[in-house]
Every structure is written in C-alpha cells, then in structure tokens.
Amino acid sequence: TGLGGLAITPTSKAIERELAEAADAETRPGRTVGARVHKGAPMIRNDFVMRLIEQFGVFVRKLLAARADGAGTEDLRDLLRSESVSLTGLELDALGDTPPEALVARFMMNQSQAPGRLYSAGRLLAEMAELDLVEGNLLRARDLYLNGVRLLAFAASQVDDPDTREDFASVLRDLQEQAYRFPLDNAGEAEVSQLAHSSFRGGER
Numbered sequence: 001t002g003l004g005g006l007a008i009t010p011t012s013k014a015i016e017r018e019l020a021e022a023a024d025a026e027t028r029p030g031r032t033v034g035a036r037v038h039k040g041a042p043m044i045r046n047d048f049v050m051r052l053i054e055q056f057g058v059f060v061r062k063l064l065a066a067r068a069d070g071a072g073t074e075d076l077r078d079l080l081r082s083e084s085v086s087l088t089g090l091e092l093d094a095l096g097d098t099p100p101e102a103l104v105a106r107f108m109m110n111q112s113q114a115p116g117r118l119y120s121a122g123r124l125l126a127e128m129a130e131l132d133l134v135e136g137n138l139l140r141a142r143d144l145y146l147n148g149v150r151l152l153a154f155a156a157s158q159v160d161d162p163d164t165r166e167d168f169a170s171v172l173r174d175l176q177e178q179a180y181r182f183p184l185d186n187a188g189e190a191e192v193s194q195l196a197h198s199s200f201r202g203g204e205r
Contacts (some may be wrong), residue, residue, distance in 0.1 A: 050089065052116030056123060059083045060065045063127070080127055087120035089113070095121060096128055100147045104154060115155060122151035126175055133181060142182045146191070149175050153195035169199045 066079055077092070080166060085090040095103070107117040125148030132141035149172065156168035176196040 048113060048116060052113075052120060056087060056120050067107075067129075070103070073134050075129055077128075080124060080131075084124060088117050088124065088199065090121075090130070096144060097122060100154075101151045103151060105124060116154040118151055122148045122155070123171070124148075125151065129182070138183050142184060142188070145175070145182050146184075149192055149195055153199055156199040165199070169196075172196045172199045 022186075030092065046162055054178070059162060063079060071079075081092040084090060084095055088095055089092060090098070098106075103121055107114045107121070110117075120134065125144045128142035129141045129148060152156075152168060152172055152175070156165060156172065173196060179192045182188075
C-alpha cells in the first residue's frame with residue numbers, strides 16, 4: 001500500500017499483520033491500546049506501546065517547560081536528541097535523514113515496538129520541523145513536517161481501536177492546522193489534507 005507518496009513494500013506476510021497503532025500523550029490511564037495483532041500475540045505488545053506513549057507524554061511536558069523558560073532552538077534540539085534513541089531507537093540526525101518508507105520498514109521488523117516507534121518518530125519529526133522553521137531552514141522544515149504526517153497517517157490507517165484511532169486523528173488534525181506555516185505547494189497541501197481526513201474516516205483499508 002501507499003499513503004501520500006509513502007510506498008510501503010511488505011517484505012513478509014508478518015508485516016501485514018503488524019501492530020501499527022499509537023495514541024497521543026494524553027492517553028487515559030488504564031486504557032488498553034487496541035490494534036490488529038496476530039492470533040495468540042502476547043499482550044506485552046500493547047503494554048510496550050502504552051509505556052512508550054506515556055514516555056512521550058513526559059517528554060512533551062519537558063519540551064513545553066523548556067520553551068516556556070525561553071530555551072533556544074539549539075537547546076530544544078539537544079532535548080530532542082536526548083530522547084530520540086529511547087523513543088525511536090535512532091539518533092535524531094539519523095531519524096531526520098532517513099526516508100519515511102525506510103523508517104516504516106525498519107520499525108515493522110520488530111512487532112512489539114513498531115506502533116510506539118512509528119508514533120514517536122512522527123511526532124519527533126514534527127518537532128524537528130518546528131525548529132528548522134524557526135531557524136529559516138524552510139525546505140528542510142517542510143520535508144520533516146510532511147514525513148512526520150506520513151508516518152502518523154500510516155500508523156493511523158492500521159488501527160482498529162476507535163479510541164486509539166481518534167487519538168491519531170487528533171494529532172493529525174493539529175498538524176494539519178499548522179500546514180499553512182510551511183512552504184507547501186498545492187500537491188503538499190492536498191496530501192496533508194487527504195492523509196488527515198483518511199485518519200478521521202478510520203484509515204484506508
């Protein structure tokens with residue numbers, strides 16, 4: 001399948017049955033994150049996703065506090081770097097330089113970690129885009145923003161649980177509302193709109 005130019009070529013049948021879910025930082029305590037799983041799949045997968053989402057929520061609060069204290073872009077980028085490996089398994093620079101289809105293929109190789117990694121990667125790319133935008137690196141900011149949206153939309157398209165899907169849709173809705181700040185051409189604007197609205201409808205099957 002492909003989502004907005006993100007061509008995903010499964011390397012095995014297992015990839016098609018991957019966990020691919022996430023929720024935003026405000027996931028309600030005690031809620032089970034729902035997604036497609038293999039029959040007999042260990043429940044620890046959902047536990048891992050929930051822990052990683054909660055970790056990202058803590059990180060977001062730390063990031064907001066740093067911004068409120070007047071941290072500059074380099075300090076904020078250092079904060080992103082400090083959390084990137086634990087959230088995604090990748091250094092921040094590698095995350096930003098890797099094409100989204102390659103990120104999807106990498107994360108999907110580990111079924112227990114894929115949904116949380118995809119979610120965190122999409123959100124981190126969006127944060128990186130904000131910093132590049134402030135620094136005037138407009139084209140890189142645009143690319144990071146689009147790739148973040150693509151990763152989140154791909155994960156949302158795989159989620160069956162309505163609450164989790166709505167969490168994804170909420171994140172994508174927020175990102176879509178920021179699209180005007182990036183130098184998107186007509187095709188880019190259309191892609192963001194299509195990906196966001198696909199998530200509202202429950203994803204593409």
